[in-house]
Amino acid sequence: MGFQRAPVCMIPDTTDPAGSDPALLVVDMQCGAFNADSDAPMACTATSVDGGLDRVAEYTNDLVEAARNADVPIIWGKEQHRPDLADYGAEFLCSEPIHALENSEGVSLASAMDVDDPVSRPAEYEVTKRRYDLFFRTDLEYILETYDIDTVIVTGIMTNICVHYTAHGAHQRDYAVRVPEECTAAPTEYLHEAGLKFIEYLQPDSLQSVADVIGSLETYEGNAIVRHVKETGTVDPSARR
Amino acid sequence: MGFQRAPVCMIPDTTDPAGSDPALLVVDMQCGAFNADSDAPMACTATSVDGGLDRVAEYTNDLVEAARNADVPIIWGKEQHRPDLADYGAEFLCSEPIHALENSEGVSLASAMDVDDPVSRPAEYEVTKRRYDLFFRTDLEYILETYDIDTVIVTGIMTNICVHYTAHGAHQRDYAVRVPEECTAAPTEYLHEAGLKFIEYLQPDSLQSVADVIGSLETYEGNAIVRHVKETGTVDPSARR
Amino acid sequence: MGFQRAPVCMIPDTTDPAGSDPALLVVDMQCGAFNADSDAPMACTATSVDGGLDRVAEYTNDLVEAARNADVPIIWGKEQHRPDLADYGAEFLCSEPIHALENSEGVSLASAMDVDDPVSRPAEYEVTKRRYDLFFRTDLEYILETYDIDTVIVTGIMTNICVHYTAHGAHQRDYAVRVPEECTAAPTEYLHEAGLKFIEYLQPDSLQSVADVIGSLETYEGNAIVRHVKETGTVDPSARR
Amino acid sequence: MGFQRAPVCMIPDTTDPAGSDPALLVVDMQCGAFNADSDAPMACTATSVDGGLDRVAEYTNDLVEAARNADVPIIWGKEQHRPDLADYGAEFLCSEPIHALENSEGVSLASAMDVDDPVSRPAEYEVTKRRYDLFFRTDLEYILETYDIDTVIVTGIMTNICVHYTAHGAHQRDYAVRVPEECTAAPTEYLHEAGLKFIEYLQPDSLQSVADVIGSLETYEGNAIVRHVKETGTVDPSARR
Numbered sequence: 009m010g011f012q013r014a015p016v017c018m019i020p021d022t023t024d025p026a027g028s029d030p031a032l033l034v035v036d037m038q039c040g041a042f043n044a045d046s047d048a049p050m051a052c053t054a055t056s057v058d059g060g061l062d063r064v065a066e067y068t069n070d071l072v073e074a075a076r077n078a079d080v081p082i083i084w085g086k087e088q089h090r091p092d093l094a095d096y097g098a099e100f101l102c103s104e105p106i107h108a109l110e111n112s113e114g115v116s117l118a119s120a121m122d123v124d125d126p127v128s129r130p131a132e133y134e135v136t137k138r139r140y141d142l143f144f145r146t147d148l149e150y151i152l153e154t155y156d157i158d159t160v161i162v163t164g165i166m167t168n169i170c171v172h173y174t175a176h177g178a179h180q181r182d183y184a185v186r187v188p189e190e191c192t193a194a195p196t197e198y199l200h201e202a203g204l205k206f207i208e209y210l211q212p213d214s215l216q217s218v219a220d221v222i223g224s225l226e227t228y229e230g231n232a233i234v235r236h237v238k239e240t241g242t243v244d245p246s247a248r249r
Numbered sequence: 250m251g252f253q254r255a256p257v258c259m260i261p262d263t264t265d266p267a268g269s270d271p272a273l274l275v276v277d278m279q280c281g282a283f284n285a286d287s288d289a290p291m292a293c294t295a296t297s298v299d300g301g302l303d304r305v306a307e308y309t310n311d312l313v314e315a316a317r318n319a320d321v322p323i324i325w326g327k328e329q330h331r332p333d334l335a336d337y338g339a340e341f342l343c344s345e346p347i348h349a350l351e352n353s354e355g356v357s358l359a360s361a362m363d364v365d366d367p368v369s370r371p372a373e374y375e376v377t378k379r380r381y382d383l384f385f386r387t388d389l390e391y392i393l394e395t396y397d398i399d400t401v402i403v404t405g406i407m408t409n410i411c412v413h414y415t416a417h418g419a420h421q422r423d424y425a426v427r428v429p430e431e432c433t434a435a436p437t438e439y440l441h442e443a444g445l446k447f448i449e450y451l452q453p454d455s456l457q458s459v460a461d462v463i464g465s466l467e468t469y470e471g472n473a474i475v476r477h478v479k480e481t482g483t484v485d486p487s488a489r490r
Numbered sequence: 491m492g493f494q495r496a497p498v499c500m501i502p503d504t505t506d507p508a509g510s511d512p513a514l515l516v517v518d519m520q521c522g523a524f525n526a527d528s529d530a531p532m533a534c535t536a537t538s539v540d541g542g543l544d545r546v547a548e549y550t551n552d553l554v555e556a557a558r559n560a561d562v563p564i565i566w567g568k569e570q571h572r573p574d575l576a577d578y579g580a581e582f583l584c585s586e587p588i589h590a591l592e593n594s595e596g597v598s599l600a601s602a603m604d605v606d607d608p609v610s611r612p613a614e615y616e617v618t619k620r621r622y623d624l625f626f627r628t629d630l631e632y633i634l635e636t637y638d639i640d641t642v643i644v645t646g647i648m649t650n651i652c653v654h655y656t657a658h659g660a661h662q663r664d665y666a667v668r669v670p671e672e673c674t675a676a677p678t679e680y681l682h683e684a685g686l687k688f689i690e691y692l693q694p695d696s697l698q699s700v701a702d703v704i705g706s707l708e709t710y711e712g713n714a715i716v717r718h719v720k721e722t723g724t725v726d727p728s729a730r731r
Numbered sequence: 732m733g734f735q736r737a738p739v740c741m742i743p744d745t746t747d748p749a750g751s752d753p754a755l756l757v758v759d760m761q762c763g764a765f766n767a768d769s770d771a772p773m774a775c776t777a778t779s780v781d782g783g784l785d786r787v788a789e790y791t792n793d794l795v796e797a798a799r800n801a802d803v804p805i806i807w808g809k810e811q812h813r814p815d816l817a818d819y820g821a822e823f824l825c826s827e828p829i830h831a832l833e834n835s836e837g838v839s840l841a842s843a844m845d846v847d848d849p850v851s852r853p854a855e856y857e858v859t860k861r862r863y864d865l866f867f868r869t870d871l872e873y874i875l876e877t878y879d880i881d882t883v884i885v886t887g888i889m890t891n892i893c894v895h896y897t898a899h900g901a902h903q904r905d906y907a908v909r910v911p912e913e914c915t916a917a918p919t920e921y922l923h924e925a926g927l928k929f930i931e932y933l934q935p936d937s938l939q940s941v942a943d944v945i946g947s948l949e950t951y952e953g954n955a956i957v958r959h960v961k962e963t964g965t966v967d968p969s970a971r972r
Contacts, residue, residue: 021968081576092724094563094615097423106726133576136631139421147620150577153905168447173417180380182338182876192663202443206409211342218657226376242574244588247745262727322817335804335856335966336873347967374817379870386870388861391818394664423635483815485829488501495741579905621903650929662862664820665757683927689893693824 026224027159035085035164040114054058065120079230085142143177159184163191168203266464268400276326296422306361320471326383329415384418400425404432409444429459508706509641517567517646522596547602561712567624625659641666645673650685670700749947752884758808763837788843802953866900882907886914891926911941917948
């Protein structure tokens with residue numbers, strides 16, 4: 009073996025806008041949500057934000073760029089369901105129309121997410137989820153464990169649902185949470201504000217401006233294992249350039 | 250809806266106010282929350298309800314009585330922490346003062362819960378939780394599995410935190426949820442209403458009046474395993490009177 | 491035994507070789523394991539069985555056919571790891587060489603599994619796992635919940651590892667387990683026998699002959715939701731032919 | 732905040748007999764298991780060890796003493812079931828007679844465990860479990876997270892069941908595992924040896940002699956949070972002497 013890693017701890021002792029050992033979680037920035045003119049079931053008109061989802065995507069693009077430059081791992085959370093809905097379960101009881109079928113156009117990354125080639129880039133990953141919380145019944149924790157993450161920066165849509173429940177999933181697993189407010193939105197101002205309030209209740213330091221998070225990432229020393237992956241193509245500690 | 254399937258199913262095909270095979274979860278009706286005059290950290294002034302927490306307790310007492318008469322299992326959820334806070338984790342990052350230490354007065358059942366001898370009664374159980382969601386890192390699911398539960402009726406405090414996150418924990422495990430609105434409260438009207446809205450988003454049929462839930466329980470045939478426990482003192486199927 | 495209870499129950503009251511509401515789990519029947527002449531890291535020479543893995547595959551093909559005819563859902567468990575090993579974690583500490591990289595030939599279904607088009611068939615699913623137990627940090631439970639499964643028939647390789655730990659994962663979640671002995675194998679007779687003994691310890695009724703399981707499936711009335719999927723292409727209860 | 736903690740990582744880079752940041756898990760050293768003359772259902776004659784369970788207890792007493800001196804947190808795992816067996820579930824299908832009822836003599840710590848006052852000591856905890864694996868549906872992970880543990884030293888009975896499945900639970904959550912061989916036993920030599928082989932398969936470095944583990948603990952710098960608890964009575968980082 010031979011990892012050269014920073015001192016970490018599950019419950020970081022910092023109010024830094026990016027926490028101490030962060031990963032970036034981008035949740036559900038999928039076409040279906042952006043397609044507000046259509047009947048797209050995940051459509052999120054994002055009236056909570058001037059400029060709507062396109063503006064949220066711009067902020068998120070900037071944050072993704074900062075995370076890449078700072079050697080922070082990125083997880084692209086993707087809600088999708090099997091075409092026959094065999095994993096849909098209690099969502100049949102929910103208020104949303106049927107949405108996010110695998111292989112449909114609606115589940116692909118929104119075109120407003122103007123980022124190079126996510127997922128095939130080093131230390132970036134797609135994680136499929138079946139419910140709102142990116143932690144539940146997914147393999148997310150394996151990735152966070154590999155990179156010794158203690159803080160998750162959560163962005164995406166919607167503020168009150170997937171971002172909020174992913175923040176809660178992180179909180180109850182003893183991760184610190186950061187939510188850059190400009191990088192999330194909801195169909196109404198009320199739901200956006202309520203979502204933020206609920207997240208703030210969990211961890212008051214979680215709410216941050218995207219500028220502060222980016223500023224903090226610019227001074228972050230970087231995740232040593234991300235650098236190892238960028239150099240060798242693998243987290244395998246025995247791999248050498 | 251309109252499932253055409255065999256009588257066994259995790260996701261019940263009913264809008265009945267009590268679901269099809271319900272258990273009652275009473276969450277955090279603990280002294281600490283009722284002690285609004287003191288500095289008690291879980292104190293919940295419950296201004297969202299006329300009559301405050303005492304009124305919530307009265308409604309809940311009625312519901313507990315109905316559940317007992319209807320042969321419905323009852324789980325008394327109890328948040329408590331080890332005295333040295335070794336299980337407190339990310340709650341150090343949260344907005345609440347330190348609360349609910351094991352063996353403190355604050356964790357005992359509130360005196361306004363005027364019910365006979367909970368827990369020592371047949372088919373009633375106490376489940377300790379360390380976070381908000383009664384499902385997470387607890388043995389609750391074993392009890393629900395034993396009684397073949399597909400619906401959880403969630404009551405207690407606070408609407409936006411423990412009741413809401415327990416409802417979410419149930420939802421993402423494919424249980425139907427019912428929340429009798431009079432049986433939950435929050436420190437402010439805003440938090441109470443927001444908590445209900447979030448629960449309603451998960452499952453629109455979840456919000457019910459306590460009168461409707463009690464009315465439905467009066468016509469429920471009862472849980473056969475609860476009856477077996479009342480007759481024999483054990484769920485063991487080989488036990489006979 | 492002799493439960494006197496309603497027809498819904500997690501813990502079936504039957505010693506039937508196929509349980510009461512079964513799903514078939516086929517675990518890790520992947521090319522890498524069959525390639526015993528190579529250095530393939532999952533190679534499993536299966537000296538525990540006359541005819542080796544090809545014989546195991548023949549028995550499993552028969553069982554898959556019987557499950558399809560009986561309207562039983564089938565889950566194809568597939569161990570695979572991200573190419574950069576970001577989900578590999580404590581497997582770096584294990585005794586196996588690095589194995590089962592996504593998109594490598596080794597992770598595809600072994601050619602000896604001479605079955606029509608798995609996965610694209612109705613009520614059949616692939617579930618990716620990162621460790622041995624098909625339940626852990628996967629979405630398997632959603633599928634089992636949808637089909638109201640109470641018994642899992644576990645087959646595949648290796649007896650002592652993935653089959654055994656998947657049986658254990660099922661056991662601790664209150665499912666009944668069946669393992670048709672001819673449908674699993676291990677590199678040595680000792681490991682095969684020890685794996686079976688450990689499974690038997692969990693649930694003595696779990697060990698069955700494949701002939702008995704197939705015989706029981708021939709008399710099974712079938713899973714109503716599987717039939718619905720075969721008729722309509724979806725589990726959605728509102729879908730009609 | 733202000734924890735002074737050692738650099739940790741989930742997947743430690745060491746073959747040290749005690750790992751890098753260890754906790755000691757003592758599993759099921761309960762009266763019921765020691766009572767081999769009786770019909771006690773957990774009775775474990777431990778013919779796998781010269782001197783039987785009393786000898787296992789002596790070794791474990793020494794290890795507990797070493798862990799205390801080394802400022803290592805200790806978790807006392809305790810299998811127990813509700814008196815009406817409401818959490819017993821699939822154990823009704825298992826090969827063991829009904830065992831370990833709460834408040835029965837059989838669940839108390841075996842008298843051969845000649846240690847001062849466990850649990851009331853600083854940084855020692857009791858964790859109740861309902862199945863074999865001490866991780867599953869318990870709050871163990873909260874404690875391990877608090878102390879930034881990356882290695883679990885697992886002892887107790889039986890080698891093939893609770894010790895083995897707890898080791899597996901740790902492995903699939905990316906903890907390193909150590910099992911001091913003299914500190915575990917099984918009813919037969921075969922089951923003991925098979926249990927050890929299965930553990931070794933998971934992590935070849937896991938099997939250690941108790942002497943080597945104790946020797947390593949004597950040189951361990953100690954867990955900083957354990958020291959904080961010994962000094963202040965709480966893990967709360969704001970607490971000062």
